[in-house]
Amino acid sequence: MSNTDYLLALENVSVSFDGFKAVNALNLYIDKGELRVIIGPNGAGKTTVLDLICGRTRVSEGSIKFKDQEITAMKEQKIVRLGVGRKFQTPSIYEDLTVFENLELSIPRGRDVIGALFWKRDDAVIERVKEVAKQIFLEEHLDRLAETLSHGQKQWLEIGMLLIQDPELLMLDEPVAGMSVSERAKTAELLKEIIKDRSVIVIEHDMKFVESIASRVTVLHQGKVLAEGDMQTVQSNPKVKEVYLGH
């Protein structure tokens, strides 16, 4: 496959922090409509890879292409506008606003001043908010203040705030951390649903959850790909057992 067939292509990407190579000549390719899970021991470079893709951290070397465009030196906001959404580990929702308001204010508006001034809560906006709220299991909770939601519901709300922007690539850093068993199951359901229209990269430590979403797994170790494949292949790889799963 040539580069142009991938939604996202990282080639020979390295980043150093004070001489330490957190990501080391990494190649990573994500297809359209793919759900990719990244696992690996603490400090393997997982979060740094997401930081590089969304433009928060700059590569020291290498190239990152999204939809065949070089985004390696692009500003974070521009990368967002191209279609990359990123959820961090801690939810960044507005606690003192309702679920509805949180979703509403995440809808992309006209980029110019006029567009922003004339933006109003019309039927299309209400419909869109309801549609996304249903997807994230919060349609019954639109009028609740975000601060009153459970931890899991807050995580879903933040995913909803990204979904409403309709990104082609969504990146989630440990989305089920701190969730109850039933919330984890619903999150797996949600992920299967959202990859129908986009690609998703998930960093995850919970192997049960990774198995439940049954997708392609990349194991990172010392800033490099140690193994890649389906969960079974990766789990039976002796190198992976040694550095990660075996203990």
Ligand SMILES: Nc1ncnc2c1ncn2[C@@H]1O[C@H](COP(=O)(O)OP(=O)(O)OP(=O)(O)O)[C@@H](O)[C@H]1O
């Ligand atoms: N901005 C930074 N400045 C200096 N060092 C950093 C920076 N960001 C990350 N690192 C270092 O890079 C390495 C990789 O960190 P990263 O957070 O990407 O790992 P991770 O695989 O996500 O680990 P974890 O599972 O613990 O979240 C670590 O040694 C970390 O201390």
